[in-house]
Amino acid sequence: MSTLQTTEALATPDATTSDEQQANQRNLFRRLISSPQMLVGLIILIVFALAAVLGPIFIPNPNAIVGGSLEPPSLRFLLGTTQSGQNVLSQLIVSAQGTLIVGFAAGIIATILSLAIGIGGAFIGGFTDDVLNLITNVFLVIPALPLIIIITADLSTKGNSTSIIVIAITSWAGGARVLRGLTLSMRSRDYVLAARVAGEKTWRIVIIEVLPNLLAFILSSFIFSVVFAILTQAGLAFIGLESPSTQTWGNMLYFAQNAEALSSGAWWWFVPPGLCIALVGTALTLINLGLDTVINPKLGAATRMRRGRKVAAPSAGSGDTTEMDNASDREETVP
Amino acid sequence: MGYFARKVGFYLLALWGAVTLNFFLPRLVPGNPVDILIAKMSQNGAPPPGERAALTKLLGLGHGNIVVQYWDYLVQLAHLNLGVSVTNFPEPVTQVIAGGLPWTLVLVGVSTVLAFIIGTGLGALAGWTNNRFLNALAPATTFLTAVPYFWLALLFLYLFGVVWQIAPLNGGYDAAFTPGWNLQFIGSAIAHSWVPALTIVLAQLGGWLLSMRNMTLLTRSDDYVIAAQAKGFRPSRILLGYAGRNAVLPSVTGFAISLGFVVSGSLIMEIVFSYPGIGYLLLQAVENSDYAQMQGIFLVITIAVLGANFLVDVLYGFVDPRTRQST
Numbered sequence: 001m002s003t004l005q006t007t008e009a010l011a012t013p014d015a016t017t018s019d020e021q022q023a024n025q026r027n028l029f030r031r032l033i034s035s036p037q038m039l040v041g042l043i044i045l046i047v048f049a050l051a052a053v054l055g056p057i058f059i060p061n062p063n064a065i066v067g068g069s070l071e072p073p074s075l076r077f078l079l080g081t082t083q084s085g086q087n088v089l090s091q092l093i094v095s096a097q098g099t100l101i102v103g104f105a106a107g108i109i110a111t112i113l114s115l116a117i118g119i120g121g122a123f124i125g126g127f128t129d130d131v132l133n134l135i136t137n138v139f140l141v142i143p144a145l146p147l148i149i150i151i152t153a154d155l156s157t158k159g160n161s162t163s164i165i166v167i168a169i170t171s172w173a174g175g176a177r178v179l180r181g182l183t184l185s186m187r188s189r190d191y192v193l194a195a196r197v198a199g200e201k202t203w204r205i206v207i208i209e210v211l212p213n214l215l216a217f218i219l220s221s222f223i224f225s226v227v228f229a230i231l232t233q234a235g236l237a238f239i240g241l242e243s244p245s246t247q248t249w250g251n252m253l254y255f256a257q258n259a260e261a262l263s264s265g266a267w268w269w270f271v272p273p274g275l276c277i278a279l280v281g282t283a284l285t286l287i288n289l290g291l292d293t294v295i296n297p298k299l300g301a302a303t304r305m306r307r308g309r310k311v312a313a314p315s316a317g318s319g320d321t322t323e324m325d326n327a328s329d330r331e332e333t334v335p
Numbered sequence: 336m337g338y339f340a341r342k343v344g345f346y347l348l349a350l351w352g353a354v355t356l357n358f359f360l361p362r363l364v365p366g367n368p369v370d371i372l373i374a375k376m377s378q379n380g381a382p383p384p385g386e387r388a389a390l391t392k393l394l395g396l397g398h399g400n401i402v403v404q405y406w407d408y409l410v411q412l413a414h415l416n417l418g419v420s421v422t423n424f425p426e427p428v429t430q431v432i433a434g435g436l437p438w439t440l441v442l443v444g445v446s447t448v449l450a451f452i453i454g455t456g457l458g459a460l461a462g463w464t465n466n467r468f469l470n471a472l473a474p475a476t477t478f479l480t481a482v483p484y485f486w487l488a489l490l491f492l493y494l495f496g497v498v499w500q501i502a503p504l505n506g507g508y509d510a511a512f513t514p515g516w517n518l519q520f521i522g523s524a525i526a527h528s529w530v531p532a533l534t535i536v537l538a539q540l541g542g543w544l545l546s547m548r549n550m551t552l553l554t555r556s557d558d559y560v561i562a563a564q565a566k567g568f569r570p571s572r573i574l575l576g577y578a579g580r581n582a583v584l585p586s587v588t589g590f591a592i593s594l595g596f597v598v599s600g601s602l603i604m605e606i607v608f609s610y611p612g613i614g615y616l617l618l619q620a621v622e623n624s625d626y627a628q629m630q631g632i633f634l635v636i637t638i639a640v641l642g643a644n645f646l647v648d649v650l651y652g653f654v655d656p657r658t659r660q661s662t
Contacts, residue, residue, distance in 0.1 A: 134345075134348070137345065137349075138348065138349045138352045140595075141346075141349050141591070141595065141640065141641055141644050142349065142352065142353050142356075142595070142637055142640070142641075143594075143595040143598050143599055143636055143637060143640045144595060144596075144599060145595075145598075145599030145600075145602060145603075146598075146599065146602065146617065146632065146633045146636045146637070147356070147633065149602075149617065149621065149629075150360060150629050150630070150633050151360065151363065153621045153624070153629060154360055154361065154363035154364045154626070154629075155363050155364075155365075156364075156365040227481065231481075231483050232599075234483050234485075234486075235483060235485060235599075235600075235603045238483075238485055238603060238606075239603060239606060239618055239621060240621075240622070241621065253485075253486065253489070257489070257607075262489060262492060262493050262497060263497060263504070265493075265497060265498075267493060270486075270489050270493075271490065273486075274482070274483060274486030274487075274489065274490070277481075277482075277483055277486065278478060278481045278482040278483070278486070279481075280481075281480070281481025281482070282477055282478045282481040284481070285477050285480060285481055286477060289477065289545075292549075
């Protein structure tokens with residue numbers, strides 16, 4: 001790890017031959033993987049993803065009644081049974097699928113919305129941008145969950161797809177604001193201006209010149225949306241606003257709460273689903289923290305300095321992002 | 336336009352946005368929500384005279400075109416007529432909300448401020464010193480930020496209420512005491528609310544700690560901090576007067592946005608503790624399809640959050656004079 005950082009620090013920012021660019025990209029990848037937070041996060045996430053894909057194949061009916069009521073954990077039932085005698089572990093594994101689908105689907109839709117509104121507004125500029133920015137800021141201050149609860153309660157059709165859409169349309173604002181700020185700062189960069197002078201179409205400039213440079217930020221805002229969606233969906237299910245037939249961790253908690261698992265001391269029923277939600281959330285947050293040290297090299301540098309190593313300057317290829325980040329800070333303080 | 340005038344304008348606009356959103360929401364209900372509400376009320380007794388007409392206007396479903404409906408709806412709101420509660424029939428919704436609001440405001444307010452102070456303080460220390468324990472704490476709190484509030488609540492209720500039996504299992508106070516400014520009641524309220532408060536504080540702590548730690552790390556290498564160190568200022572003075580003051584700015588901005596999340600998290604948490612606040616009322620309204628009460632609660636929560644955000648923005652204008660000058 002240390003040799004890698006030293007070579008980065010020595011590289012000069014203005015040498016950008018294609019060879020070095022490739023080397024930088026490889027460095028970036030290696031740096032991502034070398035971040036312990038990123039690695040731990042990825043491993044946890046992969047475990048849950050496997051459960052989500054394979055679980056339903058190996059456990060065709062997680063709701064089958066296989067044992068007695070509220071059996072504590074044993075060798076036969078590693079996480080005990082529910083009140084009606086279902087295997088908690090089976091339910092837990094199969095529920096990974098439903099929960100992750102809602103989280104990622106809502107995250108993807110929210111991110112697309114924030115891309116369109118944030119980057120779109122910044123590029124169109126003028127009155128459209130003012131209006132979009134205003135709408136974004138208004139959505140940002142209106143508390144999302146009460147709104148989500150009321151929309152879901154008003155609608156007659158409850159289920160995963162309803163949750164996905166309702167969560168997505170109420171959670172894009174944060175990402176849109178950050179992306180708008182970044183795009184505004186990139187709009188006046190030389191290479192974007194050059195593309196404009198060369199007569200490139202706006203959509204082409206956005207896709208070819210702007211999006212790739214925003215990738216890390218987009219990914220980070222996507223991950224935030226997924227965490228938010230998973231937590232919100234769990235909350236919705238817990239208060240009974242999701243079809244009880246869908247298999248999610250939130251629904252498991254709903255059934256546990258309704259069967260008074262708490263006062264009967266059946267911790268094995270309500271602890272594991274919440275723990276899984278928290279673990280997936282932690283994994284995603286860790287991945288985001290790993291991304292953070294890449295987006296914001298000063299942070300990594302500061303941590304490194306603390307370990308007694310002197311690092312001259314932020315590394316090549318990332319000097320650009322530092323500048324961009326400062327711009328985004330400024331944008332943040334002037335809402 | 337001055338900074339404060341712009342802020343007032345923005346929050347009025349946000350309020351109008353929320354009110355308008357609230358006007359359209361009842362249209363999502365399949366069937367006629369007014370009929371549903373009146374039918375539910377009739378099960379408990381005769382609905383007050385004129386209630387059907389008032390509800391129709393309040394839910395924006397009256398006669399005439401949408402402009403007339405919108406106007407009727409605004410008139411109802413202006414008169415603070417939010418309908419009659421089905422859940423607590425025949426109390427008006429405004430009265431039901433007024434009963435629950437202080438509980439949530441005190442609980443969420445106190446624990447949010449506590450979490451902010453403790454988290455930011457620990458974060459500043461973690462970023463400033465090389466304390467091994469504090470720096471080990473930072474990644475550990477990542478887990479806390481990802482925990483659903485209501486599940487943490489379940490866990491604490493199980494541990495403190497069922498296993499160790501040192502906290503009451505539900506409610507906001509002992510029914511033996513009458514609510515009021517007497518010692519017995521306040522003592523009972525505190526005994527009932529320390530576990531919910533602990534839940535909110537712990538669930539928020541990690542976020543404040545992490546962001547303050549990172550910002551302090553960044554400011555540590557800034558020129559003015561190094562200059563202050565070269566002058567030989569005491570480290571505590573540099574941290575409090577120079578580095579900390581600047582590092583805390585993003586946290587203060589974040590405070591406004593996080594408030595929405597905190598209120599949201601606390602709503603569901605209240606349900607676990609059967610805490611007599613707004614969240615519990617919202618659940619009751621959802622379970623009874625009490626549309627009028629739901630709409631009222633949404634409006635009140637939004638107004639509270641917008642008001643708190645406005646205060647934070649005003650405060651921010653004082654903490655960071657730059658915001659007042661720009662644009």
